[in-house]
Amino acid sequence: MQQGGNKMSHDAFDRRTTDWYIDKLMQSLVFIGGISAIIFIIGIFVFITMEGMDFVISRLDPVEFFTSEYWFPSDEDDPEFGILALIAGTASVTGLAMLVAIPFALGAAIYVGEFATGKTREYLKVLVELLAAIPSVVWGFIGLSIMNPLIIDVFDVPVGLNILNAGIILGLMAAPIMASIAEDALKAVPDGYREAAEAMGATRWQVIFKVVLPAAKNGLLGAVLLGVGRGFGETMAVLMATGHSVNMPDSIFDSVRALTATIAAELGETAVGSDHYGVLFTIGIFLFLITFLINLTADLIVRGVRKG
Amino acid sequence: MVSSAEALVKDANQTLKLDVRDLSIYYGDTPALENVTLDVREHEIFGIIGPANAGKTSFLKTLNRMDMFTSNMKVQGDIHFNGFDIQKTRNIYALRSRIGVVFPLPVGLPLTIYENVALSPRLSGIRNKADLDVIVERCLTRAALWDEVKDRLDSLGSLLSGGQQQRLTIARALSQEPDVLMLDEFSIAVDPVTTMRIEDVLKELKSEMTIILVTNLVQQARRLADRTAFFLEGKCVEIGDTEDLFTGNAKEQSTIDYIEGKFG
Amino acid sequence: MFEISELNKRNRKTQKLFQILFMMMTLLLITPVLIILGTLIYKGGSIISVDFLFTHPTDGMTAGGIFPALFGTVWIVAVALLASVPIGVAAAIYLSEYAPDNWLTRIINLAIINLAGVPSIVHALFGVGAFVIFFKFGTSILAASLTLAIMTLPVVIVASRESLQAVPKAFREACWNMGATRWQTIRRVVLPNAVSGILTGVILEVSRTTGETAPIMFTGAAFFLPFLPQSVFDQTMALSLHLFVVSTQVPGVPEELPYGVALVLIAMVLLMNSISIAFRMYLRGKKKW
Numbered sequence: 001m002q003q004g005g006n007k008m009s010h011d012a013f014d015r016r017t018t019d020w021y022i023d024k025l026m027q028s029l030v031f032i033g034g035i036s037a038i039i040f041i042i043g044i045f046v047f048i049t050m051e052g053m054d055f056v057i058s059r060l061d062p063v064e065f066f067t068s069e070y071w072f073p074s075d076e077d078d079p080e081f082g083i084l085a086l087i088a089g090t091a092s093v094t095g096l097a098m099l100v101a102i103p104f105a106l107g108a109a110i111y112v113g114e115f116a117t118g119k120t121r122e123y124l125k126v127l128v129e130l131l132a133a134i135p136s137v138v139w140g141f142i143g144l145s146i147m148n149p150l151i152i153d154v155f156d157v158p159v160g161l162n163i164l165n166a167g168i169i170l171g172l173m174a175a176p177i178m179a180s181i182a183e184d185a186l187k188a189v190p191d192g193y194r195e196a197a198e199a200m201g202a203t204r205w206q207v208i209f210k211v212v213l214p215a216a217k218n219g220l221l222g223a224v225l226l227g228v229g230r231g232f233g234e235t236m237a238v239l240m241a242t243g244h245s246v247n248m249p250d251s252i253f254d255s256v257r258a259l260t261a262t263i264a265a266e267l268g269e270t271a272v273g274s275d276h277y278g279v280l281f282t283i284g285i286f287l288f289l290i291t292f293l294i295n296l297t298a299d300l301i302v303r304g305v306r307k308g
Numbered sequence: 309m310v311s312s313a314e315a316l317v318k319d320a321n322q323t324l325k326l327d328v329r330d331l332s333i334y335y336g337d338t339p340a341l342e343n344v345t346l347d348v349r350e351h352e353i354f355g356i357i358g359p360a361n362a363g364k365t366s367f368l369k370t371l372n373r374m375d376m377f378t379s380n381m382k383v384q385g386d387i388h389f390n391g392f393d394i395q396k397t398r399n400i401y402a403l404r405s406r407i408g409v410v411f412p413l414p415v416g417l418p419l420t421i422y423e424n425v426a427l428s429p430r431l432s433g434i435r436n437k438a439d440l441d442v443i444v445e446r447c448l449t450r451a452a453l454w455d456e457v458k459d460r461l462d463s464l465g466s467l468l469s470g471g472q473q474q475r476l477t478i479a480r481a482l483s484q485e486p487d488v489l490m491l492d493e494f495s496i497a498v499d500p501v502t503t504m505r506i507e508d509v510l511k512e513l514k515s516e517m518t519i520i521l522v523t524n525l526v527q528q529a530r531r532l533a534d535r536t537a538f539f540l541e542g543k544c545v546e547i548g549d550t551e552d553l554f555t556g557n558a559k560e561q562s563t564i565d566y567i568e569g570k571f572g
Numbered sequence: 573m574f575e576i577s578e579l580n581k582r583n584r585k586t587q588k589l590f591q592i593l594f595m596m597m598t599l600l601l602i603t604p605v606l607i608i609l610g611t612l613i614y615k616g617g618s619i620i621s622v623d624f625l626f627t628h629p630t631d632g633m634t635a636g637g638i639f640p641a642l643f644g645t646v647w648i649v650a651v652a653l654l655a656s657v658p659i660g661v662a663a664a665i666y667l668s669e670y671a672p673d674n675w676l677t678r679i680i681n682l683a684i685i686n687l688a689g690v691p692s693i694v695h696a697l698f699g700v701g702a703f704v705i706f707f708k709f710g711t712s713i714l715a716a717s718l719t720l721a722i723m724t725l726p727v728v729i730v731a732s733r734e735s736l737q738a739v740p741k742a743f744r745e746a747c748w749n750m751g752a753t754r755w756q757t758i759r760r761v762v763l764p765n766a767v768s769g770i771l772t773g774v775i776l777e778v779s780r781t782t783g784e785t786a787p788i789m790f791t792g793a794a795f796f797l798p799f800l801p802q803s804v805f806d807q808t809m810a811l812s813l814h815l816f817v818v819s820t821q822v823p824g825v826p827e828e829l830p831y832g833v834a835l836v837l838i839a840m841v842l843l844m845n846s847i848s849i850a851f852r853m854y855l856r857g858k859k860k861w
Contacts, residue, residue, distance in 0.1 A: 013392055017399065019431070019756060020753065023401075026755040027754065033663040033666055034670070036662075037729070041683040041686050043698070044722075047701035048694065051700070107601075110594050116598075127602050128602075133779055136692075137783065137813075137837070145831070172605070175601055203580075203586070203587050204587050233691025234692075236816065263693045267696075281697055287690075291690055292686055377745070379672060408750075415746040418761070418764075428751070432751075466861035
């Protein structure tokens with residue numbers, strides 16, 4: 001009986017069963033799923049380049065594109081394709097947003113990660129997570145309908161849709177995400193560091209400032225960078241809260257227009273294949289490359305530059 | 309297909325279960341085990357003793373080719389199972405299902421107790437509930453666990469106590485109806501009473517399968533093993549009848565020292 | 573001795589000060605949002621009714637309900653999930669169960685981070701170039717949903733991968749040792765114990781997909797349509813775009829209407845997130861090993 005069993009099993013080592021083939025099939029399928037992210041990211045670049053290519057080859061003057069502040073892409077006689085003002089709009093809003101977001105995000109991360117305990121900590125984390133979930137079009141609406149009159153009242157300016165408005169909105173949007181990434185970075189600092197410092201008689205805040213923050217600085221920098229990336233790429237909120245007028249800003253009360261918002265506002269009016277259509281895709285390529293660079297840098301910083 | 313040469317070898321050693329020749333194992337460039345040659349006979353309990361880092365666990369891992377799952381683990385040498393070269397297998401899973409393994413730390417799968425034991429039969433295609441019931445009861449009974457869990461077969465196997473999980477692991481290994489049962493320091497996480505119960509089970513099982521018992525307790529090897537191998541620092545120092553080794557007839561001084569507890 | 577305790581006192585004071593400062597910052601971060609939520613409810617709450625949810629807009633979208641937008645959002649989200657959940661879970665299984673620690677895996681992870689980081693309007697451009705024009709789906713639910721599916725793929729992948737990796741390695745090894753194939757191990761032991769975690773990720777994705785506006789603006793969502801969509805090749809209205817339209821594009825809208833739309837949208841999104849969070853906490857409390 002036993003001997004017979006052995007013989008059968010012995011043959012079985014050579015025989016591939018249905019399960020063996022299913023295993024191989026599933027391995028291939030999940031592999032395709034795995035590389036799909038690469039396929040999609042390349043696909044995004046390829047397709048927006050395909051649509052923008054005609055313009056890049058036939059019309060694009062890189063110097064004019066990046067240094068001219070004149071944006072009249074649909075002018076029939078003499079269109080102008082300068083995105084300097086749009087870059088200035090995006091940069092000023094993102095910059096202000098970071099000024100708003102960084103202190104709050106880091107403060108909240110330190111409080112939630114190092115001070116808050118038990119239920120308070122849980123509740124705060126949930127709140128921060130819910131904040132991060134509010135859709136950008138709702139933020140835009142808030143800028144439009146709540147912040148706008150508020151800014152007009154408080155600062156006595158004619159228009160409340162400006163850098164200040166969009167910067168605050170964008171700051172509030174970016175802060176929760178930055179806070180939760182920053183908190184992860186703080187959590188990643190081994191408890192042994194804290195214990196060692198406390199054993200030497202350091203107080204809590206000394207531990208935080210002298211030990212935890214320096215140890216977590218890469219992660220925190222990564223959090224800030226991802227916040228910048230988020231602000232840079234935000235579309236609906238800046239479309240609705242900046243006032244959407246092409247403008248080299250002088251003060252935070254100036255209305256501006258962002259790169260992303262320009263695409264959102266104008267793509268619907270353009271004919272497929274026209275120069276205007278092409279330049280919007282060219283801006284898209286630019287946005288793609290910049291955010292790719294930001295995310296790559298953030299990733300390298302967070303993981304530390306190590307060989308993979 | 310068995311070649312004629314292999315068939316000859318098989319005839320000459322009717323009772324040869326595992327035949328290991330010049331086995332070396334490396335992690336990266338660091339050797340874990342070097343030039344081990346030994347054989348395990350059918351229906352024996354083959355003990356392997358030795359201190360930590362002797363290469364015992366790595367040795368077991370290579371027998372059912374779990375080295376595949378360890379990225380930097382390299383294996384050289386020949387291992388024949390029932391006269392079949394395990395490196396040549398086209399269906400590694402069929403090979404593994406013939407070899408039951410019990411780990412140092414018990415692993416109750418996060419399935420019900422019933423499903424823990426029914427999993428292997430299910431994987432091999434048994435679907436009939438009545439058949440599964442029979443297998444589950446038989447395996448749990450043999451692993452000395454049935455009486456304790458028969459009323460709660462649908463509670464999670466992973467939430468049993470350590471000793472119960474270890475017996476569940478044994479029941480699961482038995483449900484494979486293995487040719488060879490490999491136990492790796494099974495008593496580490498188990499209380500002495502349970503250890504004794506499991507040892508009794510192993511003595512009974514000997515009549516049906518071949519057992520390889522890696523243990524850190526030399527007295528356990530003495531109680532159970534027919535033959536014992538002594539591993540030390542990646543080398544197989546000595547293989548002999550357990551009785552000989554433990555009655556002072558070991559050939560190597562280090563074996564005697566280890567058995568007498570002078571190091572370890 | 574005396575000096576030390578003096579120093580301690582000062583330190584303790586500073587610590588208290590910092591703790592209060594950080595707490596204030598946290599509260600300051602949260603309060604505006606609570607105020608905003610309050611305002612939305614205060615100004616938009618009065619318009620919410622069964623009629624508002626289940627009738628069509630009238631009078632050039634200055635009156636009536638939001639039913640076509642709600643209906644369209646449900647469609648878009650459903651189709652997006654159908655596309656992204658299988659791919660996302662497959663990707664997560666690959667990354668958690670198969671992927672060796674090599675350059676390809678690093679590139680996949682980088683691609684996932686970038687899919688999440690590329691601006692939504694760039695995803696919109698991709699959707700136009702790929703689905704609307706190249707694959708000739710036209711502006712349709714299908715094109716909009718696929719665009720959103722790719723955009724929110726990282727949400728599913730990251731959540732699924734985390735819950736798969738939370739299943740201890742020892743369980744897999746136990747199964748492999750029994751002769752189970754990798755796939756049998758995944759299907760019988762790993763996935764059943766990760767599926768609830770994956771589900772929280774999917775709910776999060778529903779929330780994200782519901783709120784996104786820019787990616788669907790040019791791929792399948794319309795400002796106004798008199799009819800409901802009949803198939804995935806039709807355009808549709810969508811709640812997020814509807815909020816943009818009634819608050820910026822239509823003159824003469826009564827004030828409470830956009831507030832009402834915003835309230836419905838944010839309620840849906842926060843509800844989804846709350847369910848996901850509650851579910852996650854429930855699971856954390858339920859010990860399985």
